[in-house]
Amino acid sequence: MALADEVGAQIDEALSHRWDIRDGNVVPTTESVVLAGGGVRLTVVMLYADLVDSTALAMWDQQVTARICKAFLGGVTRLIRGQGGDVRSFDGDRVMGVFLGDRKNTSAALCALQINWMFTQLLKPRFEARYEKLRDGTYKLAHCTGVDLSEVLTVRAGIRNNNDLIWIGRAPNVAAKLSALREAPHHSFISGDVYDMLHDDAKLWQGQNMWEQRSWSSGPINRVYRSGWWRHPSY
Numbered sequence: 001m002a003l004a005d006e007v008g009a010q011i012d013e014a015l016s017h018r019w020d021i022r023d024g025n026v027v028p029t030t031e032s033v034v035l036a037g038g039g040v041r042l043t044v045v046m047l048y049a050d051l052v053d054s055t056a057l058a059m060w061d062q063q064v065t066a067r068i069c070k071a072f073l074g075g076v077t078r079l080i081r082g083q084g085g086d087v088r089s090f091d092g093d094r095v096m097g098v099f100l101g102d103r104k105n106t107s108a109a110l111c112a113l114q115i116n117w118m119f120t121q122l123l124k125p126r127f128e129a130r131y132e133k134l135r136d137g138t139y140k141l142a143h144c145t146g147v148d149l150s151e152v153l154t155v156r157a158g159i160r161n162n163n164d165l166i167w168i169g170r171a172p173n174v175a176a177k178l179s180a181l182r183e184a185p186h187h188s189f190i191s192g193d194v195y196d197m198l199h200d201d202a203k204l205w206q207g208q209n210m211w212e213q214r215s216w217s218s219g220p221i222n223r224v225y226r227s228g229w230w231r232h233p234s235y
Helices: 003-016 054-060 062-082 104-130 132-136 170-178 192-196
Strands: 020-023 038-051 086-091 094-099 143-159 162-169 188-191 212-215 223-227
Touching: 038 062, 038 104, 038 170, 054 062, 062 086, 062 094, 062 104, 086 162, 094 104, 094 170, 104 132, 104 143, 104 188, 104 192, 104 223, 143 170, 143 192, 162 170, 170 188, 188 192, 192 223
Parallel strands: 020 038, 143 188
Antiparallel strands: 038 094, 038 143, 086 094, 143 162, 188 223, 212 223
16 A cells, blocks of 8 residues: 555544544553544643753754753653653653642642752752853753643554553643743742642642742633742652
């Protein structure tokens, strides 16, 4: 079959196959979702952590950029897993975490604050101490994390031996957009739905609210909370 015919057949298959969608209570893996029409529906909290403007950094020095990305993505992955989340996607300088369970909102919000601790207290000072251009140049190391809650549909997309899960719903889109906000020193953003479900250990520190509300007139939701606080993982 010619390539053009294969592409056309793929589109026709997507249009015609029957869905076999089930409700889920664990974070799906690629192996647990059938490629031809399989899907899992579940309510999750999605977290996106993003390294700011790594393209400009890569134009300066690819190897230094690779070191920063490895340190950032590795640290974020450990923190997501430490809060009981699962990592399901890497996209260049960005990582996506998925949280389930009774504490999913609190765990994801705490994770965002811990990512801010990792970045501001460990990664940024150590790299700036090693590389003068990062300390004194025009590029400034920065990051942002976005978190949202919604029902999602998880399906497997691609072709045999070249496929991955995709996450369809509000949470992955809003979390990604929140991680693209640039409002330093605020580096953690959560939706109002997440904020409303927070336990006090993710909301308050010594009686003070770590989150402040701000409007988001250009975004897909109206109520957003931001934070410039960080939390050590041992707290």
